[in-house]
Structure formats: C-alpha cells, structure tokens
Amino acid sequence: MSASIRLCLLVAIFFHHNRLSRSEDSYDGSDNAAPASPNSEKLRAPPPSASAAALDECDPEMIGFELITGNVFSAPGNVIDSIPGTLMLTDCLETCQGNESCQSVNYETGLCVLFSANADIMPGALTKSQFPVFTIYAQKSCLGVKPCERAWCIDRVQNHRLNGYTKNKQAVSSRQECLELCLGENEFTCRSANYNNETGTCELNSMDRITVAGSTAFQPASGYDYMENNCIEEPSKLCEFKKLSGRILKTVDSVYQDVASVDECRELCLNSPYRCHSYDYGDTGEMVCRLSHHSRATLSDIQEPYLDVPEAATYELSSCYNVTIECRAGDMVARIQTSKLFDGKMYAKGSPNSCVRDVNNSLEFELTMQYDNLECNVRKNGLGRYVNDVVIQHHDKIVTSSDLGLAVTCQYDLTNKSVTNEVDLGVHGDISPALSEEVTVDSPNVAMKITDRKGEDIMQSAEVGDPLALKFEILDKNSPYEIFVRELVAMDGVDSSEIVLIDSNGCPTDHFIMGPIYKSAKSGKILLSHFDAFKFPSSEVVQFRALVTPCMPSCEPVQCDQEDLAGERRSAVSYGKRRRRRSISSSSAAQDDMLLVQTIQITDKFGFDKNANRSSSGSEAIYIAGDGGLCVNVAGLIVAATIFLSAQLAIIAAWTFIWQRRKFNSKLSHHDAMSAVSVSIPPASRADSLCKLYDAGYTHQRRF
Template sequence: MLDSQPGTLMLTDCIQTCRQNTSCQSINYETGLCVLFSSNADAMPGALTTSQFPVFTLYVQKNCLRITVGANTVCNRAWSFERVQGYELETLAKRRRRVANRQACEELCLGEREFTCRSVNFNNVTGDCRLSDMDRHTMAGTGAFKPSSSSDYMENNCVDDPVKLCEFQKLEGRILKTVDSVFQDVSTIDDCRQLCLTAPYRCHSFDYADTGENVCRLSHHALATLTNIQEPYLEIAGAATYELSSCYNVTIDCRSGDMVAKIRTSKIFNGKIYAKGSPNSCVNDVTASLDFELRMAYNDIECNVRKDGQGRYSNDIILQHHDRIITSADLGLSVHCQYDLGNKSVSNQVDLEITGDIIPVLSEEAVVEGPNVVMRVTTKDGVDVPSAQVGDSLDLRFEIVDKNSPYEIFVRDLVALDGVDSNEILLIDDRGCPTDPSIMGVIDKSAESSKILLSAFDAFKFPSSDKVQFRALVSPCLPSCEPVKCDVADYTGDVRLLDSYGRKRRALSRERRDANSEEVLVVQTIEIVDRFNPPPAADLSDSVMELEKERNHYSFINDFKHGGNSSLTEVFIKEKLSGSSCINTLGLIIAGALFLAAQLVIIVAWTYIWQRKRRAKQQDNMTMVDVAVNNLHQLYNPSNAGYSRRL
C-alpha cells in the first residue's frame, strides 16, 4: 500500500492521483476512501479477492494500451474497461481472434473500426477473444450475462452513448452502498440528473437528497451490472435511485424528395417507428437493433408530411415498444426540415465553342411559379359544404387559385380515409381513373374554367367515423394536360372509354413510387352524417307531430290512418322515439297481425260495397232496358197513329 486518502468522494480524483504517481499501479475505492498500491492483480493474482459485505469495493488497475488515432488517444474517459471475472455475455460475436493476453483483447476492441465494439469475452485458457457490439446495458433483461469460470467479461467504457433524450426509471426504497461521485450543494434533482448525463464515465444511476440535503450521488452501475455483487443496495424507506432506462439520439436527414429520421438508442430496441397519423401505412418494424430509421417522402400520402410554409416540412413520429399498444415507455418526436429556396447562381467552367454564323432570334424569358392548388367539397353550384348527409350529390373540386396561371393540373391517387387510419378506399388510381364509378366519377374539366377539375360523387361515410378525409396528388403541366382513357362501366353494365384528367404512368406499388418534387399533396375533410338522426328524449312531442306530418305524405299510410289502424301508428312512433331501427320482435308480430287484419277488413268492406253497387247498377240497367224496349214497341206499332208522321 502506497497511501490511504480518506474523505475522497470522487472515484475520478482517486484515479487521477494514481495516474500522477509513477509508483502507483492500482487502487481500491469505496465512497469516502481511496487506497493506492504499488502492485496490481496481474503481478499478484492471489491478492485480488471478492469485497466483503456490508460494502463493496471498486478495484482499479493502471493499464497502458497502445491504440491511438492521429494525435489523440482513443479514450478520454476516466477508465477504459470494466472487468468482471468469471462471467461472460452470451451473444453473437461480431469478430473472433486468438490473442496472447487480456490486454491484447482490449486493444482489439478499441482499435475496431467496422463496428462499435461495446464488450469482449476473453477465455483465459484458450486465449479466445470475442468482440461484440452489445453489452450488459443494451441487453438488459435478456439474461445473457452469465457465470463462466474460465472467462473474463470486459465492457468498453469509451463508447459514446446517446445522451439527448434520456428516460430514468425510479427504484423506490433503495440507494447504492458505493457510488462513483458525490456532489454537494446541488440545487434540484434535474441538476443532479444533468450531472449524471455529463459525467466523465458512463453514468447509469443517481440518487438525490437521500444521504443529506442537496447531496447528489452518481454511479456507473445499474441493476444490469450488479448481478455479481452481494447486496449492493441499502434499504431506506422513502429513498429512491433513478436508473437510466434508455437514451435516444435523433438526427434528421433532409433530402430533395423526403425526410429521413435516424434513431440511435442506448438499449436494444424491439418495436416500431411510425408517423403519428399513419401507424399502419408509414411504419418501420424494428427487431433487436440499436440504429434504425424512418423514411417519409414529401408527396407520400401514407406518411402525411405537413408543409408548414415555403420550404418547411414537419411530421410527428412515434417510437413504440409494444407491437399493438402505446405505453408510457414510448416516445413521441416532432421532426422538421427547412430548405433555403433563395435564388442561387451555379457556374461551371466549360468552354462551349460555337463555329459558323449565328442567326439572332427574338427570345423572352420568364420565371413562372408553381400553381397553388386547393381541393374543395362543394354542391353542384360550387358552394363549399363543411358537412353533408349520406347520399347528397356533391362535387370534389380541384382548383388553381391563380386564375392567370399558365398551368393546368391532373389528379391521381385520390383516397378517402375515415380519420383514424383504420379504413381507406382508393377512389382514383395512379393512372387517374376511377376505381369504382358508382362511388366517384371520372375527373373532368369544369365548364367555367380549364383551371378547375371536378369529380361528381354521392356523399358517403365510414362506419367508424363521421369524418371523411380526401387526399390526392395533384401535378401541374404546361401548357395543357392530356386526359387518360378510362374503361368505365355505366348503369347498364356497358363499358365505355371516357376521358379523365389523370396522369398516364406505369402502375407501381405505393411502396415503390418515386418522389416527384412537382406533385402537390392536397387534403380536405368533410363531416358526413347518416340520414336517420334520432331526436333527443326531450323532443318526444315534436317527434310525434313530425311523424304525423310524414304519414300524411303517403296515401297508403293515410288510408290506414282513416281506417283506424292505430297499432301501426304506435309502432312507427315507438321506432322514431326510441332512436333505433330495431323493433321488438313481439311488437313486430302484433303489428304485422293487426296490419293483415286491417287489410282483410278493408277488403271485405270494399267487396261488400262493390257487390251492392254492382247489383244496384244491374237493376237500374234492367229497368232502363225495359223502358227502352217498351218505347221501341210503341215506335214500331202499326196501330200507332203517329207512326207515319214520325217516319
């Protein structure tokens, strides 16, 4: 033993003292005590023993590793490796070599450039050195860290973990017996948390104000790294240790046609990353990975990237750990891309030599801005409708705002969604043709302007929502757009070729469509309600009066009303007032029986009256015949003196 320094509250101070002393080869450290030695465990292996309960001791050994990058050392942390004797991490090795000793295995890990080496397993018998891109923290909870009598597990402390978006898990009623750093006069728990994230080692836990007022204690240990230590925690009611759960570094790659969110995490991730509004269509399933990404094209309907202004785009993404549900462990992020759309001058030193006579011609140049296109849901008269009833005759109108724009437009990939991304239907395909003419007709030019395209449809809705959202891709063309020929079946079933102003292009799957910077995504939402809208219970009397008015509009119901069929009226009223289309089975049977009985009474009465009228008419006809015959007899009687005069 060289020296003993009680009152040392920082492991880093103890290590620095040994570094500055050429005779120091190793140290023992407990919170508040630093002991320096002139020998190490490699020279005296029998001298290294397991620390005794009730505290645990950290043993630190000086090593001189021969790995550098340029003029800088590879590791600028307080120590390079943490060694656990008699343990190994069971994981797939990224690289495997046979080396002479443990130090050579550590040098291989620090010198690795093809992947991030986070840990090594060294077999003291065979000299087998296995390099891995995982460690105890990234594989926490998997049970991969296990005893192995002939192996040493060494964890690289020089790797750069993500520290931007970090989550801490609270462990109630316990604090560590030995910690790496003790800070006093720390104002808040957030300041203590920040000290952990910026520590000169990989800090994985902290506690605050449990051992004294405004005292902050940090440690590189966590539950995943304490399996080989006997009773590392001190049980104290009301105390708490905050353990680092996971951290995320998020970077955004803003490209010409899309934005790519790249995520790097400190803990192995199993789950998915998706756009908030489109969890089923714009998603990347992730399995056992520390690095993953989500690509979101600007004109991709599925990813729903928002255009916040000129050259500014944004979207919300979700990191979800569970495959089906969102939990408190999940993370929501808002990502943005902004482009400088100012005029740029680009020059290239290329000599373009022109020989021969040059004939000057009159030329003119002009810069034409892309059209601003809006999509509206209107009546046949062009009036905007925020809401409608199922079956209303409407138009979907695509219109260039600037009437003097030289562009025309065409439309493709028109879809209708129910607002919750569970249901959607394709109305206009990628060629610009309607998929079902009974729902949405062809896209045609308006009679009032070639800058306006119309598609007629009857209002419809989804079962799960009253909101119907339309999304479409609109592309400009100069000077005019050529229509595409669509095979459309009419109401008779005959197929006709009709013009539709959609783009002629080879059909591709949605996942393989290339981004086109000229295309514009337009979105419009309308509220569609059912025809049957039951009134509230407070309006029962009004409902009865309304029903009576409705009954007077139909002659056959009016006949029943005069015929005294009150049971049928009662059934109708009950259905109207109940707010349900379902009628009680017994009531339905009774109503049907009364209806048939009323029909029978009416038929019998009508038959009886008709028969009486018929007999009376026959009697009258016979009387008239008798009179007519009698008159004829008198007319042709020769004894009638007036015959010749009448003739």
C-alpha cells in the same frame, strides 16, 4: 440524514483517517487487507518494467484507464500518495494521469490512493474487496488505439464472459490487444470483448451487460476476462429511470453537493463524463447527489454492494431512446435507437394490427407510415402538416406503464422548399418536447378543397345529393409545375370503410359517383372533379385522400373508358395518371407524390325521428300471435287503410264518369240518326258546366 447512514459514514471516515496515520510500509490500500506476512516484501518495489517504460514514453492522448470494480490493489511499498476527501472518481483518475509515476489507483468514496505499480506487474496484489465498502481499482495503460474523451474506456470483470453475442473471434497476444481490437472495430459496434487468458482467444461482442440486462448471457467463466467498452455512445434523449427503494450504493463514482432537486441530480447523471446508470438524492445528506456507472445489471459479481436504508432509494436507468423522424415526399419514417434490447412492437396508435412493426431483440428499429396508406391513419393538421401517434409497446398483447407514446409531426413548408421534422416526446414531461431537422422537398404547394360545382365556394357541410366538386390547386401562381391526381379514396373514419373514386390509372371507378378530373377553364394549375354528395352509413364525416404528383412543364392526361346513361362505352379525358415506374435501386427512388386530405360533414335527408323507437299513443305497436308472430303498428294500419279506401273511391268515381259520358255520346248519336227523339234541355247554368266539362274532354280524364 438518517442515523444509520450518518453512523456508517462516520465509521468509514474514522477508518480512513486511522489508515492515513499508519506508515506507508504498513498501508496496503484497502479496508479489508490481510495482515502483513513475511512474504509481503515480495510485493514491494518491483524492478522497472516494460509497462512503466511504455507509460513514460506514451503520448498523453493515448493514455486510457481500465476499471475493475470490487477489487483492491495491495502494494504498500508502491504507494505514491493518498488523497482523502476525494469525492469524484474522475478527479482521482486525472491526478494519476498527471503523475508520470502513477500506474494505478484504488478509489473508494472519499479516498484516492495512487500506486507506482499495477496488477499486470504484481498480479497477486489484486484481491477482492468487500467490507465495509467495495473498492474500484483503475489501471493506466498506453493504448495503440486512441481512446475516447470519457474518463475511462474499459470496465473489466475477472472470471466472467458474455455468451451468445460474439461477432468476431481471433487469437491475440495479450488482453490489451484484445481490448484495442474492440475499441478500434469499424465493421460493427463492439460493445464488449471476452479474453481467454489461457488460449489467447479474443471474442468481440455486439452486446454488453446493459443491453442484455435481465438475461442470463453474462455468466461466470474461469480464466476469462470480460471487458466492456465505455466509449459506446448510448441514446440519451428520452430516458426512463426506475426506483429501487430501500437501497443505496456503498461506493459511488461522483458526489455533488448543493444540488437543488432530484431532477437536477438526474440531469447530472445523464450528462456525466461516463456512462452513468444510477443516482440517489438527499439520502446521505441534504441536497447531496451521488452518481454511479453501476446498476444491478453490472453488480451481479459484487457481494452486498448496497447499503439497506428503508427510507432511501436509488434510481436506476431502465432504458434510453433516441427518436428521429425522416419526412419524405410520400411517407414519414420514425426511427428508434434504444440502450437495451427491445422485444415488442411499434405501431401507429389506433392501428395496432394494420400499421405495425414487430421487433425481435433489437437496438434499432423503425416504422414507415405512408401518407397514402389509410391503415396508418396519418392525419393532416393544417396545410402541409402531417401528424401521427406512435406507440412503443414492450409486451406483445397489452400496454403497460413501461410503454412509450410519441407524437410525430412532419411540417412541409412547400413554399420555401423545405421540411421541418418534429418529434414530440410526450413521456412524463421530463425531456425537451421537440427535436427538428431540415431536408429538401422538391414539390409545389398544392391544396385540395371541397367546393360547390363551380369550384368557388368552399363547402364545410352538405346534404346527400348536393352538387359538389373536388378542387386541386397549386397555390403558387408562378409555379413551373402542373399536377395530376391518382388513387383518390373516400373514407369513413368510424369503421374504416372506404371506396376508391379515382384508381391508380387516374380514371374514375364509377362515373355515377365521381366524374373524371379536368382542368379548370380559369387556370391550368387547377383541377376539378364533379360529384354529388354522399356519405357512409356509420358516420356523417367523409374524408377524401388523394395522391398528387407534380410534373413539368405540363401533365399528359389519360384516356378513360366509361359507360354513359344509355349504357354505351365512351372515352373521357382525365388528369389523373399512373405514376411513372422507377427502378428501386435508382438514386432518384425517393417518392415525389404528395398526399392531400380533406374532410366534409354530409347529412342524409331521411329525417328520422330520434324518438321513433319510443312508445306513445300515436305510434303504439301491437303483437298479434300466430305461427310466427306479427307486430302491427296501429297508426300505420289506419293510415294504410285510409289511403286504400281513398284510392278505391277515386277509381269508382272515374269509372262512373266514363260510363256516363259514353252513354251520353250514344244518345246524341242516336238523336242525330233518327231525328225523332226529344231531348230535355237543362237550365243554362247546368248546360254551361256540361259544355266546359265536355270541351275539357280527355284532358281532365288523363289528369284525373
């Protein structure tokens, strides 16, 4: 512990012990009390009041405490007991609750003072407390509404109010009636209330100082009492603390010793019996953890609440989030609840513009990601398992260190007709990485596979033009369901190019790319559709996505019109089908469609040389100047010239052969007619060759 902190603590302890040595008549219950005056007798031993009588007869379960920070109750004649060494505000309050005569307490770190009177009976006895530490005043009340199990139910700030968030306003007879209205409000979550002491007006607010932290909504207002509901349940699953260097609070609510680590101190804060908003560790002593329900957002009305210590630090709660995932038949819904007004956006990672939810100053928001919405990029990771990454971004355009990334998962155990919803909270590794819940999913276990044309061998890769088939199969052979398919889409994962293969009616959009869906001859629970392998220009990976809907006991096919090879229209049966329309207000509006996703790697057959663009002796390009310029490849020019000359020679040879044969036929006819022309007979070998050539005739010509 630093010397400055030790000195401060020693001064405080000495001051407290000095104060205890005084008589009760001279003790005023504060470190900065004014000297006794002749009028101080007026503060002593007030007559019995209705408040005291009500406390005597009150059911212990209806007793609640109201806190005022930075004020001290000065009533020397009403001190019941002083308890030094009290390091827990909760212990001080429990002591008062167990004492029937106790109506209020003063609490400072290390000291608890009990009084038999309160500030409602003696309003002039409640004054500001600032030096050397601020005091917390707590008043016991018998409430008309059962308080929560928290150590206290209301934080009150005098002469302040919260502007702009009033949900209900009405006239009441007292401040206590106003706070009871807030505690008992059922139509909305009442987080705080403003009470006008002059007019009796009670304003119930939907926000408090924590949720609007950083704004100017909390302001001084003469004659008002601001009352904050400490019974509100705040999110606590995923919390972020920010470090405030060089400062620690002068007064805290709890002091724990022998705490092993700062992480353990943090957990004590998150699990405290009040709304803990800050902690410090190891700054006032080795392994000492101190907690407080205060932060800078709740100490704006307190003068110098912090002790400046350069090497110390206070960790303030920035915001907390509760994340729940609802897995439905056709989509997953990520719901967020936060402890501070959120103004930003929530989107699927990789799709910040197409799959996004803009949030404007809200404590609760959600993002729905449909399995058939390709823009949300929900991925299938194994059979029945769908995953996606979600970003909670505070700024409208950029990602900052305050933003959160969530990995959300829906695991469909269709065999057991159940769904496991998991949330992987991957932020700083401080929170348990998974949450889960179960709901019923009414759908069969269906798989989509890319196979050969017969539907047998599963294909992991193929070349453009290979005969393939898409196979949809209910894995449970005893399932009472059949299935039909619609909205089959092929997608390129690189630039989000896509093509619809089976439309919303269940018909092929282009039968030259993919044919209709038909039942397999082996089983009515297997559907097949033939296609030739194809790919997108920017990627070798093709992803197929289809919506599959179960039906009982059988599925009716749809008639699809399409053109055949001759260009004529003909009708074909397809077991793709439009989903039946349902009323939006119907209780059965939950989608029963399933999204199936499968990928395959398809390569082309172009065989491009990876080094084709490199300059070499065999592929040198020459630029020929001219009006527009011309780039000529020498090797290509030579090859083209060779082919051209070969073609010319072949044409000349063919023409020569035809001319000679016609000439020969002409001579032969002339010989037969005149019988006077002598013919020179060539040798036998040449005659045989000529006969064979003649017998071959036009057949060889056509081949040539």
